Amino acid sequence: MKAGWLLFGALVAVAVLSFVTPWRPIAALLAEDRGLALAVMVELRLPRVLLAIAYGAMLGAAGAAVQALFANPLASPDLTGTTSGAALGAVVTAYLFGFSAPLALSIGSVAGALGALGLLIALAGPRAETATLLLSGLAISALAGALTTLALALAPSPFAFYDAYDWLMGSLIDRSLEQAAFAALPAIVAIALLWRLRFALDSLTLGEEVAQSLGHDIAQIRIRIVVVTALGVGACVAIAGAIGFLGLVAPIFARRLTSGHPGQAILPAALIGALLLLGADLAVRLAPLGRTLPIGVVTALLGAPFFLWLVAHMRWRLSA
């Protein structure tokens, strides 16, 4: 509980920090033209901060829920192909069908995420072992990635690749408040719906038999998690592209705060996910590279080594 408030406090602090960073241009603008300074804050920086919080929180919560459902700390929306499926859905909607309104993109993206998650459960089965889960996720990610490239190659616009590149790598820049809302509202609803399943997911610690004997309908919970995760993650991918590894990392830290309870880790994982993505975005902004890196590159650069460490750490379990 205390750790939860601490996390929340840290999140608010980092949000304020990233709202006013870099401070110099804002200070200069404030001296000259208050209205313009305010416009920069509200139109440019606020959506970016909101999007980072919503997307990070959604990935954290979805990761925690999926890990609890599969009883496997290596499950996450990106490793299981959900984000790639969502990206494919958005690319097909935008470049093949030519709909680029936020709502159309969201629908396409959610449909793609649903398809990927449905395929995962069909391939790996409801009680997926680590190996089948990861292999199925890999196959789905590869397929979705190839289809995304194909869709871009077949797109009528000759600039499709160039155009989609930044978005595909994950980017929070230059989004409007309206676009941020299209990601944030479904994310809030999805996190709330996942949080309601926490006790059922906790009871899965003792296996499906015990969870069912307590009256939890596991088949129904599985469907709910698939649909809700697809909705939340899909909506975020539609606006900000595919961002990896947060859904894997955040729940692992979150479970340390809930003494291992996988279901109750959903909310802390959301807070940690938001904090990590905001932090990564701040790092992108402060990095002296001359050009802004896509945020997905940063999370992958930090997340992939962590994933490797996790695999090495879990080898005993994989080989058992």
Place this chain on the structure above:
Amino acid sequence: MSLLAAIGLRIPGRLEATSLTIEAGTLTCLIGPNGSGKTSLLHAIAGVGSPEGEVQIDGIDSRRVGPRKRQRLLTFSPASRDIKWPLVARDLIRLGGEDDLAIVVDDLELEQLADRRVDRLSTGERARVLLARALAPQPRLLLLDEPVANLDPLWQLKLMQLLREVAREAGRAVLMASHDLTLAGRFADRLIVMQTGCVVADGGPELLDGKLIGAVFGVERRDGAWWPVPRSPEDPRSSP
């Protein structure tokens, strides 16, 4: 009124339609060879795997109450000792939301284990922690699948004694599946014998001395020990 009244329980392919009542104050053992339907019957009563039929405990339909209330009516502990996440034992026991663990910790001598992580316990220690989880909500009916498997002889006896005490408490009962006919005969008030998904006999511990056990299990009790039933000369299987 019986503590448990189960009507028309059925799991296609595993359990034929079975009706059953259990009186308060009794320890009942389900016995039968592998695959005879003991676990399926426990599943059907506990509501695992959407079984057909109706289960009433003290006149309350256990399928229609929420998790909190349901675990005061019944809890089920499966034969598997697999725990998916490395929780601390005390947190695992408390998973149902119980705060007062003093009684179960005391009864199962878990003082030394309660603050250790379950993935670092031995199979036998984990069995005790899992039993504590099922006991903690003080359910009216305790359903246990092979609770004494993997335990040392002393703990097998201690556990059976504890289960009999629990069963004797007012308004409570224990239904457990076991392969240990000797322990079942010694501690159970009632034996339910199962074969190929059906209840084939139901009675007191004296059932173990009848012909039925030989027919169901292929073993019989001689000089206080269990022996394979000798094949008769007419039995076609005994000729080379």
